[in-house]
Amino acid sequence: xxxxxxxxxxxxxxxxxxxxxxRSDELxxxxxxxxxxxxxxxxxxxxxxxxxxxxxxxxxxRRAPQVLKAQEPRVIEAWALHAMDVYDRAGLRAALEVxxxxxxxVRHSHARSAGALFDExxxxxxxxxxxxAGRPLKLALSDxxxxxxxxxxxxxxxxxxxxxxxxxxLYKALAVMQWAQIHHGTLRSALTADFAVWPDAARAQRIYxxxxxxxxxxxxxxxxxxxxxxxxxxxxxxxxxxxxxxxAAARQLQGAHSTPAASLALLPALYHAxxxxxxxxxxxxxxxxxxxxxxxxxxxxxxxxxxxxxxxLEEQRNKAPTDGAPPRLTVREAAxxxxxxxxFELTLNDAPVAxxxxxxxxLTSIRLDLGEIPDxxxxxxxxxxxxxxxxxxxxxxxxxxxQGTYHERGASYYNEWDHGRQHYRKNWCVMRERDVxxxxxxxxxxxxxxxxxxxxxxxxxxxxxRDEERxxxxxxxxxxxxxxxxxxxxxxxxxxxxxxxxxxxxxxxxERDIAVAFMVDMSGSTRGWINEAEREAxxxxxxxxxxxxxxYAIYGFSGVTRKRCELYRIKRFDEPYxxxxxxxxxxxxxQDYTRMGFAIRHLTQLLNETGAxxxxxxxxxxxxxxxxxxxxxxxxxxxxxxxxxxxxxxGIHPFCxxxxxxxxxxxxxxxxxxxxxxxxEVRQLPFKVAEIYRRLTA
Amino acid sequence: MAEITPxxxxxxxxxYYEPSGSEVAMFEAAWHNRLPLLxxxxxxxxxxxxxxYMAWRLKRPLITVSCHDDLTASDLVGRYLVKxxxxxxxxxxxxxxxxxxxxxxxxxxxxxxxxTMVVIHPLADDRRVLPMEKLGLLLQAGPEFCxxxxxxxxxxxxxxxLKQSTRQRFxxxxxxxxxxxxxxxxxxxxxxxxxxxxxTLVKFAHMTxxxxxxxxEEGASTRLLVHAGKLIASNVPPVTACAGAIAQALTDEPxxxxxxxxxxxxxx
Numbered sequence: 001x002x003x004x005x006x007x008x009x010x011x012x013x014x015x016x017x018x019x020x021x022x023r024s025d026e027l028x029x030x031x032x033x034x035x036x037x038x039x040x041x042x043x044x045x046x047x048x049x050x051x052x053x054x055x056x057x058x059x060x061x062r063r064a065p066q067v068l069k070a071q072e073p074r075v076i077e078a079w080a081l082h083a084m085d086v087y088d089r090a091g092l093r094a095a096l097e098v099x100x101x102x103x104x105x106v107r108h109s110h111a112r113s114a115g116a117l118f119d120e121x122x123x124x125x126x127x128x129x130x131x132x133a134g135r136p137l138k139l140a141l142s143d144x145x146x147x148x149x150x151x152x153x154x155x156x157x158x159x160x161x162x163x164x165x166x167x168x169x170l171y172k173a174l175a176v177m178q179w180a181q182i183h184h185g186t187l188r189s190a191l192t193a194d195f196a197v198w199p200d201a202a203r204a205q206r207i208y209x210x211x212x213x214x215x216x217x218x219x220x221x222x223x224x225x226x227x228x229x230x231x232x233x234x235x236x237x238x239x240x241x242x243x244x245x246x247x248a249a250a251r252q253l254q255g256a257h258s259t260p261a262a263s264l265a266l267l268p269a270l271y272h273a274x275x276x277x278x279x280x281x282x283x284x285x286x287x288x289x290x291x292x293x294x295x296x297x298x299x300x301x302x303x304x305x306x307x308x309x310x311x312x313l314e315e316q317r318n319k320a321p322t323d324g325a326p327p328r329l330t331v332r333e334a335a336x337x338x339x340x341x342x343x344f345e346l347t348l349n350d351a352p353v354a355x356x357x358x359x360x361x362x363l364t365s366i367r368l369d370l371g372e373i374p375d376x377x378x379x380x381x382x383x384x385x386x387x388x389x390x391x392x393x394x395x396x397x398x399x400x401x402x403q404g405t406y407h408e409r410g411a412s413y414y415n416e417w418d419h420g421r422q423h424y425r426k427n428w429c430v431m432r433e434r435d436v437x438x439x440x441x442x443x444x445x446x447x448x449x450x451x452x453x454x455x456x457x458x459x460x461x462x463x464x465x466r467d468e469e470r471x472x473x474x475x476x477x478x479x480x481x482x483x484x485x486x487x488x489x490x491x492x493x494x495x496x497x498x499x500x501x502x503x504x505x506x507x508x509x510x511e512r513d514i515a516v517a518f519m520v521d522m523s524g525s526t527r528g529w530i531n532e533a534e535r536e537a538x539x540x541x542x543x544x545x546x547x548x549x550x551x552y553a554i555y556g557f558s559g560v561t562r563k564r565c566e567l568y569r570i571k572r573f574d575e576p577y578x579x580x581x582x583x584x585x586x587x588x589x590x591q592d593y594t595r596m597g598f599a600i601r602h603l604t605q606l607l608n609e610t611g612a613x614x615x616x617x618x619x620x621x622x623x624x625x626x627x628x629x630x631x632x633x634x635x636x637x638x639x640x641x642x643x644x645x646x647x648x649x650x651g652i653h654p655f656c657x658x659x660x661x662x663x664x665x666x667x668x669x670x671x672x673x674x675x676x677x678x679x680x681e682v683r684q685l686p687f688k689v690a691e692i693y694r695r696l697t698a
Numbered sequence: 699m700a701e702i703t704p705x706x707x708x709x710x711x712x713x714y715y716e717p718s719g720s721e722v723a724m725f726e727a728a729w730h731n732r733l734p735l736l737x738x739x740x741x742x743x744x745x746x747x748x749x750x751y752m753a754w755r756l757k758r759p760l761i762t763v764s765c766h767d768d769l770t771a772s773d774l775v776g777r778y779l780v781k782x783x784x785x786x787x788x789x790x791x792x793x794x795x796x797x798x799x800x801x802x803x804x805x806x807x808x809x810x811x812x813x814t815m816v817v818i819h820p821l822a823d824d825r826r827v828l829p830m831e832k833l834g835l836l837l838q839a840g841p842e843f844c845x846x847x848x849x850x851x852x853x854x855x856x857x858x859x860l861k862q863s864t865r866q867r868f869x870x871x872x873x874x875x876x877x878x879x880x881x882x883x884x885x886x887x888x889x890x891x892x893x894x895x896x897x898t899l900v901k902f903a904h905m906t907x908x909x910x911x912x913x914x915e916e917g918a919s920t921r922l923l924v925h926a927g928k929l930i931a932s933n934v935p936p937v938t939a940c941a942g943a944i945a946q947a948l949t950d951e952p953x954x955x956x957x958x959x960x961x962x963x964x965x966x
Contacts, residue, residue: 127957130912131905172960226937227964479772481785489780503780507770 002039004028010043014050015058022058030065038065041073045080051420052084053092059099067102079105081423088425115159116167125154125175132176134183135365139175146284147178148293149187149369160280166234173231173281176224180216181283182368187290189260198271207270209285210278211253211263214239217279218254235280245273298369302377305362310380312356316348329378331363344373414598416562417642419635429598431565436556438583447536448543451686458544458690465694466549470508478506514697515551515573515612517603520588521621522556522568527590529682530622530659536686537620538570538585542577544690550697551610557599558591559627565598566591573610593627596636600643600654607652615652616696620689623660641670657692659685704761704791705798708753715744715751716884718876725752728869734822734845736865739873742919744884745848748873749803758842759800761791765810771817775830787833796821796828799842807847808860815864821845822867878904881920889927895936898965899923902940905961906948913954918944936966 004025011017011024011031031042042064050057060083064076079102087095098105118141126139129152142153152175158167181187190208198204221228239250249266252258313327332345332352344367346355355363366373413427448455472478474485482505493499518541520534538554545552553575556568570588571581600617607615625636644654656667656676667676679688725748728735737745746762753760763774774792778785795802804810804818821828822845828837847868849860875881878900886896900923907917922944929939940962945955 123953124956124960127909127913127954128960131909131957131961133904133908136912172964176964224964226962226966230963479770479777481778481780486780486785 001036002032004032007031007039007043011046011061014043014047015054015061016050020054020058022054027058027061030061034065034068038068038073041076042068045077048421048423049080049084051418053087053095055092056083056087056095056099059096063099063102071106075106075109078109081421084421084423085426088428111157111159114162114164114167115157116164116171118154118156118171121168121171122154125171128172129175129179132179132183133364134179135361135368137179137182144284145174145178145281146286146289147181147187148286148289149182150293150297152178161234169230169234170280172227173234174283176220176227177213177216177281177283180220181212184216184219185260185371186212186216187285187287187294188369188371189264190285190287191291191294193264198267203275204267204271205285205287206275207267208263210276210282211249211266211270212260213279213282214250215253215258215260215263218258222256231281238279242276243273245270246276294369298366301362301366301369303381305359305366305377306379306381308356308359308362309378310382312359313348313380327380329380330375331373331378412602414565414601416597417639419638429559429562429565429595431567431598431602433555433567433569433602436568436570436584436587438580439587440583441586443535443586444539444582447539451536451540454687455540455543458540459547461694462544462548462690465512465697466547472506472508474500474502475504475506476502478504480505512548512550512697513613514616515607515610515614516545516553516616516618516693516697517573517607518552518554519599519603519617519619520554520556520570521594521619521623522558522588522591523594523622523626524558524590524592525594526622531588531590533659533682533685534620535585535588537689538588539582540686541690541693542571542581542585544693546577551612553603553606554585555599555603556588556591557596558593559595559598560592561627562595562630565595567599567602573606593631594621594623594625594636595627595631596621596625597639597643600640600647604643604647604650604652607647608650614697617647617652617654618693618696619654619656619658621656621658621660623658623662624666637666637670644670655692655696657685657689704794705759705800707759707761707800708757709750709760710754712754713747713750714884714887715747716876716880718874718880721748721871721873722752722755724869724871726756729756729844732826732841732844733869734847734867736868736870737846737848737873738851738870739848740875740916740919741850742921743873743875744920745873746803746805749801749846753801756801756844758844759795759798760803761795761798761800762803762805763791764805765807765814767809767811769810769814771811771814772832774814774817775828776832778832792817792821793828793830793837796837796839796843799840801844801846804845804847807849815861818845818847819864819867822864875903875907875917875920881923884920885923885927888924890931891927895930896923896927898936899927899930899940902944902962902965905965906944906958909954909958913951914948916948918948922947937963940966 005028008024008028011027015022015024017024031039034042042061045064046057046061049060060080064080067076067079079098082105083095083098086098122139129137129139135150137147138151140151140153141156143155144153145155146153154171154174158170161167161170190205193208195201195204195208217228217231220231239247242250249270252266253262309329316327328349330347330350332347344363345352346359346363347353354360363373366377411430411432414429414431415424415426416428417423418425473482475482482503485500485503489499489503518538520538526534542552542554551573552571553573554570556570557566558568559565568588568591570584571577575581596619600619603617607617625640626632627636631639647654654671654675656663656671657679658667658676659679659682661678661680663676663678677688677692679685725735729752737748739745749760749762763769772790774790776788776790776793779788780786789797792802794800807815817828820826821839826839826843828839829835830837876884878897881903882893882896882900885891885899886893889896891899903918903920903923906914910917925947926936926939926943929943930936934942937959941959945958945962948958949955
């Protein structure tokens with residue numbers, strides 16, 4: 001049993017009360033009133049939260065005992081983790097709001113358990129809308145459901161309906177409704193319609209949107225009958241409950257050949273009627289956004305189409321030279337009942353032609369915007385009309401991250417393990433790959449010359465490990481006859497003993513199928529002769545590996561805080577070893593700190609993409625993981641250990657080569673007892689690394 | 699079926715084949731001029747069926763070899779075997795086809811080992827001979843012999859690409875999925891489902907083909923549609939049939955599977 005003093009002492013320690021105004025003797029009674037199991041639970045979580053921020057932990061202690069009376073511990077855990085996630089993302093004030101407004105969290109978590117989350121369904125939905133015909137659409141998160149004709153916007157959480165499955169169906173209905181708006185003319189007609197002639201333009205537009213939903217429902221039910229049925233089940237009695245005027249409108253709009261024009265024509269009749277409640281899958285119309293998006297796209301696509309047509313015609317001309325008459329391109333519209341995909345046909349000098357995929361996609365997209373392909377779009381671009389710079393986004397300068405010009409664009413995010421919290425910090429590290437600037441100096445030549453004997457030796461010993469075609473003898477089947485075996489077998493047969501059937505030779509290829517990623521410490525502590533030794537080691541290693549033929553990549557890692565985790569590309573898996581790579585090895589320079597988790601996680605991903613049977617991750621390091629402020633000591637070691645565990649779980653063999661003589665104190669904990677080697681003499685590093693690799697993979 | 703040798707594999711009944719262009723005339727012209735043929739196209743779009751149809755039309759036996767990554771030159775040309783204490787030469791399928799004046803169809807040629815290609819080179823140009831190294835013989839092909847290979851350019855692997863020296867020996871016929879209308883007719887005829895259902899299946903196939911490059915390597919082939927159609931004709935509900943015969947055949951990825959199943963559930 002804990003006494004009030006015990007609890008107060010623990011709280012003093014966790015909340016660092018001596019540096020603050022927090023009074024642990026006021027807090028202790030709150031916890032003392034709980035059962036022993038609950039006390040332990042509270043103290044454990046207080047400690048975990050305090051490792052992130054003491055003020056959040058303080059507020060947690062104040063609020064949680066009361067919440068614990070009404071909620072299960074599971075909910076409290078989720079609440080605490082959510083608060084810490086919010087702290088990571090948005091800072092202290094937002095996190096304290098989460099702690100204070102626990103009721104809202106509980107309400108939301110209930111919605112979460114029965115609702116569908118955008119994050120969870122977006123993967124499936126994205127494939128789903130790609131499967132539907134037309135322009136390839138994107139998905140994005142927004143407060144309401146609306147589309148700008150390129151991106152489908154959906155809310156983060158749908159919980160209107162009682163079960164998760166139904167809420168997922170509603171997501172699907174919202175996405176398909178937006179697709180239908182693009183595909184069946186709703187947006188195009190809305191842009192040309194003049195809603196301003198009505199006294200209240202917004203109301204007119206709203207009525208149009210409601211009417212279009214009725215019309216598109218029927219279109220969807222015809223094109224995708226299964227989905228149509230699902231949607232009806234979600235909200236079955238809707239149309240029947242509408243006022244009479246709206247019911248009549250619905251009947252009219254849901255006929256087989258109705259168009260957006262029909263919806264516009266119904267506006268006068270319904271303008272003064274009361275608005276019905278919106279359909280579950282009512283999608284908002286934001287015409288300004290649509291117009292802006294369409295305008296840029298149409299200008300871009302018109303030029304792109306004309307350029308692509310010019311390129312394509314040029315190719316055609318090269319294949320089959322014509323008499324020099326200018327090519328005549330026309331688009332023939334197919335009949336109304338033609339199946340999708342054949343909706344139009346491109347003809348060149350009156351003969352139907354199949355344009356390349358890129359042109360066909362542009363034609364489809366333009367037809368969606370304009371309803372047809374105007375003739376001026378089919379005029380191939382003349383020389384000099386196309387400036388690609390206008391249509392490609394400028395590449396980000398990685399150094400601009402600190403100048404505030406852009407933040408996390410082009411970066412990948414990785415989770416990091418927070419030891420104190422016993423939980424991941426989500427998307428904590430912002431990782432970028434950068435190229436090492438190649439340095440063409442005398443380093444490569446000098447090193448190779450100094451170690452020429454060693455290089456030759458390494459090449460020989462590595463060549464011996466290469467996969468090769470081996471002639472297998474005494475096989476049951478094969479390409480050739482094994483004469484030795486045959487002679488023996490004949491002798492056996494004369495003897496009267498049984499004759500072997502293993503009489504053939506066969507070529508068999510033994511494949512190594514190994515991919516290895518080398519992760520090189522480029523932290524500031526390697527400055528000087530360690531860096532020198534690392535570079536030499538890498539160079540010799542590459543020479544040896546080239547003889548072996550294993551796939552390999554070399555990346556350097558370094559970082560300053562979680563916002564600037566950097567992996568320096570020295571050699572990618574698919575890059576040949578040549579002058580450029582050598583110059584990059586020569587250009588390896590000591591950078592900042594040693595944050596390791598993100599590097600392991602990223603290389604794990606790269607290694608797994610190679611699909612090799614054996615995957616190795618070898619770290620060259622000079623000390624403990626360490627980064628400015630937060631990545632010191634236990635935290636860094638535990639995150640690195642986690643990352644290595646994740647790697648091992650995905651089938652990678654991690655190994656560490658260190659020159660830190662204190663390595664044996666922490667490396668077994670991170671890599672396992674046998675998965676590291678200590679190289680005492682830095683000068684030996686170049687000899688050792690290749691040798692260790694040979695031993696590992698022989 | 700009774701056992702027959704490959705040389706006796708004449709196709710006596712007309713296989714069901716719907717031409718989608720001039721491929722029949724091209725093949726015949728190439729055959730008369732003793733030119734070898736290269737059939738390009740995605741999997742399951744009718745290349746093998748086309749070969750059967752042409753073999754029936756030209757009244758030649760059809761010897762098909764499905765190439766795999768362990769297929770060696772001797773698997774095609776022939777090898778010595780040991781029988782009763784003596785070595786006996788046994789012809790491989792390619793040598794048998796040359797001797798019998800048959801049509802030899804090497805399916806998925808890029809899958810075979812690199813050394814296999816070299817064997818077919820002299821056979822695929824105007825020499826039309828098959829060198830049989832181990833016998834020290836050259837086998838001259840007669841006028842009826844025809845070599846056809848197939849190849850799927852969709853695989854984006856550098857290892858599985860035809861070398862120029864190989865591809866420039868062949869007359870190429872390009873195959874693609876038939877037009878929607880024709881494909882629906884094929885699916886209906888092959889599986890016995892009605893035209894409306896076949897058209898819906900084809901629509902579903904187009905949806906999966908839209909996903910090519912967005913997470914799928916290939917869309918659903920005509921062959922898969924026929925499989926699904928046959929299941930439906932045997933009273934399997936359409937959504938279940940599509941999940942089993944098409945979605946699971948296309949991918950293992952859970953999100954993609956879910957999306958494809960949602961697409962088929964939307965259509966039926």
